[in-house]
Amino acid sequence: AQSVAQPEDQVNVAEGNPLTVKCTYSVSGNPYLFWYVQYPNRGLQFLLKYITGDNLVKGSYGFEAEFNKSQTSFHLKKPSALVSDSALYFCAVRALYNTDKLIFGTGTRLQVFP
Amino acid sequence: GAVVSQHPSWVICKSGTSVKIECRSLDFQATTMFWYRQFPKQSLMLMATSNEGSKATYEQGVEKDKFLINHASLTLSTLTVTSAHPEDSSFYICSAVTTGTGYEQYFGPGTRLTVT
Numbered sequence: 133a134q135s136v137a138q139p140e141d142q143v144n145v146a147e148g149n150p151l152t153v154k155c156t157y158s159v160s161g162n163p164y165l166f167w168y169v170q171y172p173n174r175g176l177q178f179l180l181k182y183i184t185g186d187n188l189v190k191g192s193y194g195f196e197a198e199f200n201k202s203q204t205s206f207h208l209k210k211p212s213a214l215v216s217d218s219a220l221y222f223c224a225v226r227a228l229y230n231t232d233k234l235i236f237g238t239g240t241r242l243q244v245f246p
Numbered sequence: 247g248a249v250v251s252q253h254p255s256w257v258i259c260k261s262g263t264s265v266k267i268e269c270r271s272l273d274f275q276a277t278t279m280f281w282y283r284q285f286p287k288q289s290l291m292l293m294a295t296s297n298e299g300s301k302a303t304y305e306q307g308v309e310k311d312k313f314l315i316n317h318a319s320l321t322l323s324t325l326t327v328t329s330a331h332p333e334d335s336s337f338y339i340c341s342a343v344t345t346g347t348g349y350e351q352y353f354g355p356g357t358r359l360t361v362t
Contacts, residue, residue, distance in 0.1 A: 164349055175353035175356045178351075231295075232295075234351060236289050238288070
C-alpha cells in the first residue's frame with residue numbers, strides 16, 4: 133500500500149536560515165508526490181508536486197523539493213526561511229494510478245523564529 | 247484559478263440536529279470532490295470521494311447514513327451531518343480535482359463544526 137512518512141512533528145529554524153521538512157514514501161510503481169501547507173483554521177494550499185521529469189521541483193513561495201528515488205524521499209526545502217512560513221506542512225502521495233485519492237503524512241509543524 | 251469555497255466557515259448546532267456544508271468549485275468543473283475530517287493537531291482523514299451524478303464512495307469506518315454526501319453538479323458537493331453529536335465536532339475540509347490540472351487537489355478553506 134502507498135504511504136508517506138513525515139518523521140518530524142516539528143521543525144524549528146531561525147529566520148534567514150535554510151529549512152528542510154522531511155518526507156519519505158513507500159509506493160509500488162512511480163510515485164506522484166505533493167506538498168501542501170496549512171495555515172491555522174484554513175484549508176490546504178498546494179505548494180508543489182513531482183510527477184515525472186527533473187528531480188528538483190520548484191513551487192510556490194520559494195519552496196522546492198527534491199525527489200530522490202534511491203532514498204525514497206521527497207524533502208521540502210527553502211534556502212531562506214521567513215517567519216511567515218510558519219505553518220503546518222503535509223506531504224502526500226497519490227493512492228493509486230486510477231484514482232485521484234491522496235494519502236497524507238501526519239504533518240510537520242514549521243516554526244520560524246525571528 | 248482553481249478556487250474552492252466552503253460554506254459556512256463555521257457552524258454551531260445542537261445535538262440531534264443536522265447541518266449541511268457546501269463545497270463549490272468557483273472557476274472550474276470538479277470531476278471529483280473529496281471530503282476530509284481533521285482533528286486538532288492531526289492529519290487529514292479522508293471520509294469519502296464524491297463524483298458528480300453518482301453515489302459517494304465512503305472510506306472504511308465512515309458511516310454513510312450519518313455523513314450524507316451529494317454531488318449534484320460539477321461545481322457543488324454537499325456534506326450533511328445528520329443527527330449530530332458532540333463527537334462530530336471537527337474541522338471538515340473539501341477538495342476538488344478536475345482533469346487537466348495535473349492531479350493536485352484544490353482545497354476549500356474548511357468548516358469548523360461545533361455540536362453542543
